[in-house]
Amino acid sequence: MATIxxxxxxxxxxxxKATLSALSAAQQLAxxxxxxxxxxxVGAGAGQSAQELAAFVPTVHTVEGPAFExxxxxxxxxxxxxxxxxxxxTEVVLAATAYGKDIAPRIAAKLGAGIxxxxxxxxxxxxxxxxxxxxxxxxxxxxxxxxxxxxxxATEFPAAQKGASAGKVQPIAVSAPAPKTRxxxxxxxxxARPELTxxxxxxxxxxxxxxDFKPIEALADALNAAVGxxxxxxxxxxxxxxxxxxxTGKVVAPKLYIAAGISGAIxxxxxxxxxxxxxxxxxDAEAPIFQVADYGLVGDxxxxxxxxxxxxxxxxx
Amino acid sequence: MKILVTVKRVEDYExxxxxxxxxxxxxxxxVNYRANPFDEIAVEESLRLRDANxxxxxVAVSIGGGAAQAxxxxxxAMGADRGILVKHDxxxxxxAVARLLQKVIEKEKPDLVLMxxxxxxxxxxxxxxxxxxxxxxxxxxxASKKESLESAEEKAKKPGLRLGADKKTLQVAREVDGGLExxxxxxxxxxxxxxRLNVPRYASLPNIMKAKKKPIEETAPGALGVDVAxxxxxxxxxxxxxxxxxxxxxxxxxxxxxxxxDAKVI
Numbered sequence: 037m038a039t040i041x042x043x044x045x046x047x048x049x050x051x052x053k054a055t056l057s058a059l060s061a062a063q064q065l066a067x068x069x070x071x072x073x074x075x076x077x078v079g080a081g082a083g084q085s086a087q088e089l090a091a092f093v094p095t096v097h098t099v100e101g102p103a104f105e106x107x108x109x110x111x112x113x114x115x116x117x118x119x120x121x122x123x124x125x126t127e128v129v130l131a132a133t134a135y136g137k138d139i140a141p142r143i144a145a146k147l148g149a150g151i152x153x154x155x156x157x158x159x160x161x162x163x164x165x166x167x168x169x170x171x172x173x174x175x176x177x178x179x180x181x182x183x184x185x186x187x188x189x190a191t192e193f194p195a196a197q198k199g200a201s202a203g204k205v206q207p208i209a210v211s212a213p214a215p216k217t218r219x220x221x222x223x224x225x226x227x228a229r230p231e232l233t234x235x236x237x238x239x240x241x242x243x244x245x246x247x248d249f250k251p252i253e254a255l256a257d258a259l260n261a262a263v264g265x266x267x268x269x270x271x272x273x274x275x276x277x278x279x280x281x282x283x284t285g286k287v288v289a290p291k292l293y294i295a296a297g298i299s300g301a302i303x304x305x306x307x308x309x310x311x312x313x314x315x316x317x318x319x320d321a322e323a324p325i326f327q328v329a330d331y332g333l334v335g336d337x338x339x340x341x342x343x344x345x346x347x348x349x350x351x352x353x
Numbered sequence: 354m355k356i357l358v359t360v361k362r363v364e365d366y367e368x369x370x371x372x373x374x375x376x377x378x379x380x381x382x383x384v385n386y387r388a389n390p391f392d393e394i395a396v397e398e399s400l401r402l403r404d405a406n407x408x409x410x411x412v413a414v415s416i417g418g419g420a421a422q423a424x425x426x427x428x429x430a431m432g433a434d435r436g437i438l439v440k441h442d443x444x445x446x447x448x449a450v451a452r453l454l455q456k457v458i459e460k461e462k463p464d465l466v467l468m469x470x471x472x473x474x475x476x477x478x479x480x481x482x483x484x485x486x487x488x489x490x491x492x493x494x495x496a497s498k499k500e501s502l503e504s505a506e507e508k509a510k511k512p513g514l515r516l517g518a519d520k521k522t523l524q525v526a527r528e529v530d531g532g533l534e535x536x537x538x539x540x541x542x543x544x545x546x547x548x549r550l551n552v553p554r555y556a557s558l559p560n561i562m563k564a565k566k567k568p569i570e571e572t573a574p575g576a577l578g579v580d581v582a583x584x585x586x587x588x589x590x591x592x593x594x595x596x597x598x599x600x601x602x603x604x605x606x607x608x609x610x611x612x613x614x615d616a617k618v619i
Contacts (some may be wrong), residue, residue, distance in 0.1 A: 113486065145483050168590070216490065216491030217536050217542075220537055313612070328596050
């Protein structure tokens with residue numbers, strides 16, 4: 037029977053939520069080809085994350101040790117590819133996060149596999165839908181190789197449900213290659229707010245904020261929302277890079293997306309038009325953002341957002 | 354040092370993209386073409402590194418039909434020294450592109466390969482990583498920098514990638530989820546660049562004139578000994594689902610009412 041291998045993503049013993057979306061894509065794939073899902077977790081804290089993942093997957097392999105401490109593409113791809121060979125995997129599935137995008141192609145190259153990246157839907161055992169031209173076209177691609185690697189856009193797949201019984205966790209022995217890369221440091225952008233790609237409400241600001249994000253942040257806090265930004269805002273250095281929503285930034289699909297002072301360039305829309313409900317606040321009634329907004333308010337965000345924040349607070353009592 | 358930089362000819366992102374009625378591809382008639390914007394950032398960075406580390410050379414490589422000469426010329430007009438065109442008409446999957454580049458690199462033996470993190474046509478984001486694995490090299494994807502694009506460092510056109518004192522390593526700040534990760538890669542290496550590494554320069558008129566005299570070598574998949582059969586085929590292209598038309602609301606009170614009672618999202 038075919039094995040589908042899920043490559044989990046974790047940091048310091050905590051499983052990343054996107055992994056559970058990748059798992060539900062793997063489950064869809066299993067339904068199409070009758071395969072069985074196993075998972076592998078690589079890196080420092082893999083054992084702990086694997087316990088968490090075992091509630092969802094019957095067999096979870098772990099790879100730990102000094103060689104795998106940092107998420108270097110060379111070592112993590114080598115471990116994942118070796119795990120794929122040992123488990124006889126014909127499909128390797130990852131979330132299309134920065135980590136997944138970094139390592140998946142190297143896994144594919146090691147396995148002689150074709151790779152379908154950032155897929156939106158599983159069409160059949162070897163066909164997948166994915167966005168091209170900044171989401172202006174949706175392609176169905178066919179992977180023709182016996183082994184396939186697939187990275188999935190986490191916002192397009194629901195988080196998988198827990199299994200009936202807990203799975204088993206077992207270390208898997210893989211050789212540790214000597215990488216040509218060395219980890220130096222990680223400069224974390226700390227925030228008390230929910231993570232952008234995981235939040236159910238996102239409030240984003242654009243050029244219209246003129247760099248003043250106070251009204252955006254106040255509304256976000258009232259809604260327990262994540263803060264996002266347009267490319268113009270990030271390019272200007274007004275907000276950190278990792279807040280950028282768009283084709284070239286984060287792709288988000290919350291239940292509520294509020295765009296304030298964002299004109300709605302194609303590349304921004306590509307990153308948020310999968311949101312369930314979209315609200316746009318913009319002074320310019322002709323701004324393209326209104327074409328994708330469910331509710332549009334033409335007006336000054338510096339007036340509208342504080343009012344909206346007050347109303348939300350009243351509503352939440 | 355010798356730097357190889359890739360430039361792909363892609364549909365201008367400001368062009369309206371329409372799907373062909375037979376769903377085989379997009380309509381290419383009447384569409385403007387240009388160099389992939391991420392590749393332009395790679396070209397800019399290669400020029401900054403070259404100029405900060407003389408004597409160095411920048412070689413711009415493109416894979417595509419004869420028309421891709423134009424994108425190589427634009428890299429030469431920005432300041433690259435010479436070009437290589439791997440001539441091929443029709444679709445190539447990213448894996449074939451990586452294997453073609455591998456052959457070019459084995460011949461050219463650059464110290465560093467700079468590429469856009471993705472081409473804005475197929476939006477794959479895999480070629481650089483595939484290439485690194487095929488070559489057995491280290492990689493640093495999504496290269497960015499700590500300084501903003503409004504910073505003094507950027508205005509002084511300083512390289513965002515930091516070459517080690519012995520010129521055998523490169524420090525790269527990578528844009529990853531939750532922050533910036535700094536890696537040191539041994540050269541030769543593959544670096545794919547993200548949006549905020551630099552602001553690419555415009556080619557000046559004298560440099561555009563000079564670029565016309567710079568050499569572009571031509572080769573082809575056959576000459577490089579690469580079978581370009583696709584591992585990943587595009588079998589259908591369709592327009593994205595349209596969003597239902599929304600409504601304008603007159604004031605915040607109405608908006609809150611709609612969000613609370615109709616959409617039930619607050």
